[in-house]
Amino acid sequence: MNGYDNGEERTFAALPPARGGAFARTWWGRAWLTALEDGALDAEQVRTGRRLARAGAVGAVSFRPGRVTAVVRDTDLVQHRADVLLDRLSDARWDRLLGLAVERAGHVAALLDGEMPPDLVEDAATAGIDLLPGLGGLEAECGCGAWDHCRHTAAVCYQVARLLDQDPFVLLLLRGRTERRLMDDLQARGTTTPPGADAPPGAGSGDGEEAEGAEGSGSREGVDAAEAYAVGDILPPLPTAPDLPAGPGVPPSLDTDAPPPPGVEPAALETLAALTAVAARTLLAEALHGGAGGQSPTARSTVAQDAVRLAAGMPGGATGAGPSADALTDRLARGSGRDRDELAAAVLAWRHGAADALSVCEEEWPVEGETLARARAALDSAWEEDERPLLHARANRWTLVGAACQLRLGRDGRWWPYREEGGRWWPAGEAGHDPATVLAVAMVRPDGEEALSRRPAL
Numbered sequence: 001m002n003g004y005d006n007g008e009e010r011t012f013a014a015l016p017p018a019r020g021g022a023f024a025r026t027w028w029g030r031a032w033l034t035a036l037e038d039g040a041l042d043a044e045q046v047r048t049g050r051r052l053a054r055a056g057a058v059g060a061v062s063f064r065p066g067r068v069t070a071v072v073r074d075t076d077l078v079q080h081r082a083d084v085l086l087d088r089l090s091d092a093r094w095d096r097l098l099g100l101a102v103e104r105a106g107h108v109a110a111l112l113d114g115e116m117p118p119d120l121v122e123d124a125a126t127a128g129i130d131l132l133p134g135l136g137g138l139e140a141e142c143g144c145g146a147w148d149h150c151r152h153t154a155a156v157c158y159q160v161a162r163l164l165d166q167d168p169f170v171l172l173l174l175r176g177r178t179e180r181r182l183m184d185d186l187q188a189r190g191t192t193t194p195p196g197a198d199a200p201p202g203a204g205s206g207d208g209e210e211a212e213g214a215e216g217s218g219s220r221e222g223v224d225a226a227e228a229y230a231v232g233d234i235l236p237p238l239p240t241a242p243d244l245p246a247g248p249g250v251p252p253s254l255d256t257d258a259p260p261p262p263g264v265e266p267a268a269l270e271t272l273a274a275l276t277a278v279a280a281r282t283l284l285a286e287a288l289h290g291g292a293g294g295q296s297p298t299a300r301s302t303v304a305q306d307a308v309r310l311a312a313g314m315p316g317g318a319t320g321a322g323p324s325a326d327a328l329t330d331r332l333a334r335g336s337g338r339d340r341d342e343l344a345a346a347v348l349a350w351r352h353g354a355a356d357a358l359s360v361c362e363e364e365w366p367v368e369g370e371t372l373a374r375a376r377a378a379l380d381s382a383w384e385e386d387e388r389p390l391l392h393a394r395a396n397r398w399t400l401v402g403a404a405c406q407l408r409l410g411r412d413g414r415w416w417p418y419r420e421e422g423g424r425w426w427p428a429g430e431a432g433h434d435p436a437t438v439l440a441v442a443m444v445r446p447d448g449e450e451a452l453s454r455r456p457a458l
Contacts, residue, residue, distance in 0.1 A: 008178055009064040010170060012163055017056035024161040028116040028132060028171070032164055035133040036157040040149040049154025058159040065176040068160055072152040082152035084160070085139040088176035093129045098182075100124060102189045116168040131175060244285055248277035268328055275313040305355055307336035308346045341424060349427040353416075360408045360416045361427055364395045367409060375409055382436035389439070398435075405442040407435055417442035 024030045040046045052058065052072060059071040059079075066088045073079050089097070100123045110117040121131050130137070140146070140153035149157075163170055169179040177185075251273035254266035301309065311332045333343040349361035367375055379391065379398070391398040396409040397418075404420035405428075414431035415438040429441040 008173070009062055010173060011060055011062040014056070014059045014061075015159060015162055018054045018162070023050070023053070023158045024165060026116070026165045026168075027118065028121070028168060029161040029165045031132045032171075033157065033161050035135065035137050036149065036154060039136045039138060040154065042148065042150075045146075045149060045151050046154045048151040049149075049156075050158050052151060052155040053158035058155050061156065061159055061163060063170045063173050065173065068156060068174060070156045070159065072155045074152070080143040080152045082143070082150075082156045083141040084153055084156050085141065086133055086137060086174045088174075089129065094177060094185075096127050097124055097129050097131075098185050098189060100127065102186060116171070131171065241288055242284070244288055245281060248274070248281040250274075251277060265327075268331070271310070271314055271328060275310060278313060301355070304336040304338075305358060307332045307338075308343070308350045308358055309354075311343055312347045312350045345424065345426055352427050352430050356410060356412065356414075357416065357427060357431070360396075360410045360431075364397065365411070367393075367396050371413075374413065378415075378433075379435055382434060400439070400442075403443075405439060407439055407442070415439075 022030075024033050037043075037046055052074070057073040059073070061068060061070045066085060068084045068086075070082055071079050072082050101120060110120075116131075124131050138149070138157065140149045142150050142152045144150055144152055146153075160170075169182075172182060173179070251270060254260075254270050260266050311329060314328065329340060329343065333340050336343065336346075338346065346358055346361060349357040353360075380388075383389070390401040391407070392401050393399075398407040398409075400406065406418040406420070406425060408416045408418055410416060410431060414433055415435045416431045417428040417438045418425045419428040419442050420426070429438070432438045432441075
């Protein structure tokens with residue numbers, strides 16, 4: 001619980017959502033809530049306020065003599081300033097209360113231990129001094145315009161109960177005395193301040209979870225089902241999205257004099273770390289731009305696919321230079337049941353279209369029935385009759401007769417360009433739905449020269 005002291009005002013950071021159980025664990029916290037629940041005219045507003053507080057819709061809470069203030073975010077996300085007022089004790093009443101406190105040394109020690117001594121409260125009540133609010137003792141002011149307790153002031157009261165559990169001095173502040181002034185007055189009356197007075201419970205730094213932890217201890221009273229269900233409508237906003245780094249992070253070098261453990265290859269581990277950094281940045285970029293590209297994150301790759309993915313992410317792909325790169329390439333090729341050229345072709349396909357492109361590169365499947373009819377219709381409509389090239393069909397592959405170009409049909413109905421070089425068919429580009437456009441990609445070699453001569457169909 002973070003407490004910020006500014007003279008006669010103390011501000012506590014917003015508490016996290018309450019995960020079940022009662023808001024108040026101490027008798028004085030429950031007495032505070034009794035004053036709210038018995039004094040409010042609209043019980044439904046009180047219940048709604050409890051749900052808001054439980055969902056973490058109450059912002060930072062500021063205490064000063066006679067008033068506690070917080071901003072509450074409603075279910076429609078509109079924010080309202082809500083104030084709860086409690087009468088301040090007069091100087092004469094404070095003088096009597098201090099006199100009662102010094103009569104029993106245990107009163108001050110209990111306060112410093114984070115407890116409200118029942119005897120002190122009872123003695124004060126006998127003397128006509130009400131420390132805790134009674135029926136009608138909590139007045140409300142809210143920016144929503146309500147004249148009695150609304151959901152917003154009720155939410156503030158429930159949050160105050162959590163804070164009172166941890167630090168009863170905030171109640172004394174509401175009644176008109178800061179903790180420091182109270183301690184000074186007691187010392188002036190001859191009371192010795194017990195050790196630790198400079199660091200009372202609830203003050204100083206914290207991570208905002210102390211109050212939450214205290215609520216979670218002990219027995220749980222449960223949560224009303226309707227109340228728990230309603231929390232889903234008033235979840236706190238997500239944190240601000242991080243900025244996209246200029247590039248992926250660079251993993252540390254593992255090139256050390258210490259020998260690696262058995263079965264660990266430093267070069268392979270460095271490559272995996274680098275690929276993970278690239279993938280993490282890609283996922284962040286997709287999340288920031290509200291979309292996801294490539295394969296679905298839920299798709300599970302086979303070992304053969306994963307070997308290609310790893311090789312595609314290596315600097316230089318499957319043909320990287322250097323002994324370490326060569327060793328990794330050989331290992332990935334062997335592990336996936338390919339030779340180096342087959343792995344290189346698979347890597348090229350992966351870069352054009354991931355798993356879909358890899359499937360077209362390595363799988364040959366018969367095209368029959370309705371699928372064949374749609375493929376022939378697409379080929380017939382792609383060219384004018386006098387420009388239609390002569391294609392030889394085998395399974396899902398249409399090869400241009402007399403040229404080193406090929407169209408391959410994917411199972412999703414898209415066409416992929418392929419070009420023959422060195423006695424092997426290589427992926428030549430990305431997929432498309434128009435076979436004429438895709439074939440035009442395959443016709444042009446990387447050096448810009450045309451890779452075929454067309455022949456009209458006979």
